[in-house]
Amino acid sequence: MTGMAEIVPPNGQPMVQVEGVGLTRADGQGREAVILSEVTFSAAKGRITAIVGPSGGGKSSLIRLINRLDDPTTGCILLGGEDIAGMDPLLLRRRVAMVLQRPFMFPGTLLHNLQRPLAYRREAMPDAGSVEVRRTLELARLAPDLLERDARSLSIGQQQRASLARAVITSPPVLLLDEPTSALDRPTGDQLAAALQDICRHQGMAVILVTHDLRLAGKIADDLIYLEAGRIREAGPAAHVLAEPASAELIRFLAEPEKGGKHG
């Protein structure tokens, strides 16, 4: 393990709290485009929170705020009860890992890629036989004989799982994922989903997952947030929200055939 101090939110508060967050951005023609407005939700330890909605609705912009790849225009985000705006961004990102939409593999073997987060922290790098590497590979459903392979020669599905493994090898308390299954076919996507569920349960992580894939959300999410045009239209336990959608927006979204129809 990496000696990362565990974050214990005071008074049983959720791990991540997003409070009244708004985001506006210059649209290049001198006007301000509203990306997000008044977004409030929280994500708890050991639970998977899915942010679902049509593309262009602000989902990706939203999770980029949680590890401060960008900053919100209004509102604040708390990690373990502490405002992230006051934290050292480096320490924040070492606690809140993120897997971007397109898996980027650094040159070198899969093992090199897995060692990178530890190299960044100037910590001892685990070798191929170490408990950390074995355990992470197992959780991500990657075969150990892939370790010495050139990471860029892996299939896209393996690369997705490799970037998941790379993000969790340091056991961060929070994990953010942007469309982790967008490039995957259904069986490969299911493998990734199972891996994600294992990791979340085993390590007690708070997982926040952005997806437009309702099937995936229905399968693994504990909590679900429906985001459209920058606003939360509906939120609650995933099973409940998907079974009995209340907002007109979500009902319309669920009815669109290209979303895979009903959740799985």
Place this chain on the structure above:
Amino acid sequence: MDNRGLVNLELSNLLLAFALILFAMALSRFQRLGQARKIGWAALRMVVQLLAIGYLLHLVFSVKTPLLVTSILVVMAGFSLQVAGSQAKRKMPGFYRVMGSSILAGCGGVTFFFCALVVGYSPWYEPRYLIPLFGMILGNSMQGASLAAERLEAEIGERREEIETALCLGATPRQAVETALRNAFSAALIPTLNTMAAMGIVSLPGMMTGQILSGTEPAVAVRYQIAIMCAVSGGVAATAFLLLMQGYRRYFTPAQQLRR
């Protein structure tokens, strides 16, 4: 000077040399190659420009106050900064400030070390040495730093995914741009390394040739050339390094976010 076998070129010798230009003009005229007028103009311009710079150098070399010599160096640096700025297609954020301070510290430092300790003439501001030496170091360093700046801009533009992936895994900005920095530094050094590799085989360097023609022993001229190439390499490396170390920070916000 002519006691060491140096042949001074008199005006009559020069006129004879010009006969070669007339020959070239005549050749293109009678063979209907149509370049006669261009050759004439080019030759005339060259004469006027060189006479002007000859007088200017004569004037500059007679300057004996350190402040004045130093200000000439600053003007030279300013001109080269302006040239670099006008040639850069896409400039990094804060281009002039980053470039200017790197040139000042990098070239200035290396020139001082070279002039004061390696060549060791006195006084240190003797313009006959200081100005041409600084000029050579400056010209090469500016070229190197420009290449580094241009490459860094391109690399960071192309590697946004890689850089943000690294940030997401807990990298510092410096760690996240490591590959971009390495490629940019290498781009800065390549012309100098190529020149060094070809030196003496493919090309005889201009400075050495000039010294030999004006009567210096080849062995001495070679030593000078070696020393100068060391100074140029040092200047290029120092200036490009300073530029990159200041430059990459400009692509990040204080919260270590990659700027859009």
